[in-house]
Amino acid sequence: MKFAKSSFLLLSLTLAFAGLRAQFLNPLFIPDTLTGPVFNLTLAPSYVNFLAGDSTVTHGINQPYLGPTLIFQRGDTVQMHVTNNLTDTTTMHWHGMHVAPEDDGGPHTFIPPNTTWSPSFVIDDEATTHWYHPHLHGHTAEQVYKGAAGMIIVRDAHEASLNLPRTYGVDDFPIIIQDKSFDATNQLIFAAMADTIAINGTLGAFLSVPAQMVRFRLLNGSNQRVYNVGFPTNLPVFQIASDGGLLEAPVPVNTVLLAPGERAQVVVNFGGQNGNNYPFPSLNSTMPPGISGGPGGPGGLPGNPLDSADFILMEFRVNPQTPNPVTSLPTSLNTYVKPSLSNVDRTRIKIMDADPNGFPYYINSTPFNHMVINDTVIKDNIEVWTLINTTDVAHPFHIHDIQFYITELNGSPPPAPMAGRKDVVLVQPGDTISFIGEFTDFVDSVIPYMYHCHNLFHEDAGMMGQFIVVEASWVGREKEIARANGYKLYPNPARDRVRLEVNADHGGTIHQLEVLDIQGKALMRQQYQSAREASLDVSGLTPGMYLLRVQDESGQTATLRMLKR
Numbered sequence: 001m002k003f004a005k006s007s008f009l010l011l012s013l014t015l016a017f018a019g020l021r022a023q024f025l026n027p028l029f030i031p032d033t034l035t036g037p038v039f040n041l042t043l044a045p046s047y048v049n050f051l052a053g054d055s056t057v058t059h060g061i062n063q064p065y066l067g068p069t070l071i072f073q074r075g076d077t078v079q080m081h082v083t084n085n086l087t088d089t090t091t092m093h094w095h096g097m098h099v100a101p102e103d104d105g106g107p108h109t110f111i112p113p114n115t116t117w118s119p120s121f122v123i124d125d126e127a128t129t130h131w132y133h134p135h136l137h138g139h140t141a142e143q144v145y146k147g148a149a150g151m152i153i154v155r156d157a158h159e160a161s162l163n164l165p166r167t168y169g170v171d172d173f174p175i176i177i178q179d180k181s182f183d184a185t186n187q188l189i190f191a192a193m194a195d196t197i198a199i200n201g202t203l204g205a206f207l208s209v210p211a212q213m214v215r216f217r218l219l220n221g222s223n224q225r226v227y228n229v230g231f232p233t234n235l236p237v238f239q240i241a242s243d244g245g246l247l248e249a250p251v252p253v254n255t256v257l258l259a260p261g262e263r264a265q266v267v268v269n270f271g272g273q274n275g276n277n278y279p280f281p282s283l284n285s286t287m288p289p290g291i292s293g294g295p296g297g298p299g300g301l302p303g304n305p306l307d308s309a310d311f312i313l314m315e316f317r318v319n320p321q322t323p324n325p326v327t328s329l330p331t332s333l334n335t336y337v338k339p340s341l342s343n344v345d346r347t348r349i350k351i352m353d354a355d356p357n358g359f360p361y362y363i364n365s366t367p368f369n370h371m372v373i374n375d376t377v378i379k380d381n382i383e384v385w386t387l388i389n390t391t392d393v394a395h396p397f398h399i400h401d402i403q404f405y406i407t408e409l410n411g412s413p414p415p416a417p418m419a420g421r422k423d424v425v426l427v428q429p430g431d432t433i434s435f436i437g438e439f440t441d442f443v444d445s446v447i448p449y450m451y452h453c454h455n456l457f458h459e460d461a462g463m464m465g466q467f468i469v470v471e472a473s474w475v476g477r478e479k480e481i482a483r484a485n486g487y488k489l490y491p492n493p494a495r496d497r498v499r500l501e502v503n504a505d506h507g508g509t510i511h512q513l514e515v516l517d518i519q520g521k522a523l524m525r526q527q528y529q530s531a532r533e534a535s536l537d538v539s540g541l542t543p544g545m546y547l548l549r550v551q552d553e554s555g556q557t558a559t560l561r562m563l564k565r
């Protein structure tokens with residue numbers, strides 16, 4: 001019953017590909033933009049009328065499904081306020097961005113229900129497309145699937161000097177590709193491989209585009225499904241950017257293989273096409289073997305009409321040209337000083353393998369453990385990581401903190417679209433891929449960065465590791481200081497007592513101090529009267545990872561991570 005309904009929907013989509021275009025009747029939803037320097041994001045339960053009949057319960061960020069598009073200007077200092085009005089703990093990660101570990105929103109930086117997390121950081125990324133999503137270990141897939149995610153557009157002076165389409169919602173569009181499954185009452189079925197396409201949360205979408213060069217910022221926001229995005233073969237199409245920035249030059253493309261977490265920017269020239277419609281397909285029948293959604297890859301329920309098939313994501317309807325359209329692309333987009341292979345300080349090998357039972361998948365046979373720092377990187381080091389996939393399914397490998405450059409793909413240099421700045425790379429069965437990256441900033445001996453498979457089911461099941469970046473002189477040092485939003489906590493790791501101090505340049509005071517376990521549950525709570533320092537007896541805690549949440553008189557909170565020996 002349940003399945004019959006959603007497969008009927010998909011049957012309609014499939015028929016549409018065969019010629020019944022009339023199914024793409026819903027205008028594509030374009031999320032509003034938010035500009036800084038202060039960004040207020042509120043995650044809350046909501047509902048959406050995806051289908052006729054019952055509404056679907058969702059998670060939204062400032063809106064019923066997905067979140068606003070955040071516009072960041074390189075060099076700006078932004079103040080984020082992320083309020084969690086869900087009933088579950090969450091975190092908020094700025095995927096692709098080069099920020100300090102405490103601001104990165106990884107699985108250690110909890111936002112318990114009815115609290116606000118307020119990191120502040122400098123935007124230090126190339127002009128590109130990033131995204132934000134929860135990263136609570138074990139729950140990332142579920143929270144993203146319900147709709148807690150949004151796009152980030154970073155702008156900078158160099159990109160602004162290029163003649164490129166960049167008017168949001170006019171000739172520059174966010175395209176967030178996801179798959180959903182619905183039950184008989186239109187509620188989301190949390191399926192690894194869902195059976196209905198939603199673009200920006202719109203089912204059966206069409207997008208009106210002007211008859212000129214149009215820029216699409218593609219983001220695969222699906223949990224597991226990979227798309228082989230296809231463009232009209234009779235029109236000029238160029239990829240201009242990969243995950244972390246513009247490519248050096250536009251690359252003519254017909255298809256873009258987009259794994260979960262990956263972004264690509266593509267410019268399609270609809271010049272002279274006014275009045276024409278174009279299907280925007282995903283050509284998954286021709287994907288290489290072993291990729292989720294393609295031949296020989298992990299599929300969904302039997303009969304899932306998206307598996308190993310070509311299907312339509314949405315439809316383009318070409319409208320008249322706007323005034324002053326972009327009519328040609330620059331021949332050169334950007335140049336980067338890439339870290340050099342002759343300056344490599346260290347190499348690491350990450351083998352994608354599996355539990356002896358075949359699942360879960362792991363990295364170097366090691367399931368993710370909150371308590372274990374898998375890798376210690378020395379600040380300013382240049383490293384080469386080699387990813388070897390020994391399993392029979394493809395894994396999109398993602399690393400926080402850095403953008404990397406692929407140096408080798410199975411013994412060859414990468415094809416042009418993969419040669420640019422990246423933070424996700426799809427490692428296919430049997431692949432050996434090496435990348436080079438430089439770890440230039442943000443030492444923190446306590447809060448780690450993550451690397452993981454961006455198949456969110458694999459990630460949640462343990463296909464993740466964590467690394468810290470430290471000063472060379474720190475390696476092996478026991479006593480470090482954790483800092484967050486004007487407070488410092490030491491010693492850390494702690495044995496019997498920890499001490500919290502308000503930094504001299506910070507106006508706040510300590511009003512309440514809580515010790516939380518890594519699930520966000522409060523174990524200790526103490527109140528203070530306008531204190532500037534506090535100390536806590538932690539001798540009774542079992543060794544492990546804890547969070548210390550400090551609240552000032554105005555109710556502002558900061559969370560520090562504490563390791564108990």
Ligand code: C2O
Pocket residue numbers: 093095133135261398400450452454
């Ligand atoms: Cu998209 Cu670890 O993140």
Ligand code: CU
Pocket residue numbers: 093094095096398399400
């Ligand atoms: Cu990330």
Ligand code: CU
Pocket residue numbers: 361394395396453454455458459463
């Ligand atoms: Cu994986």
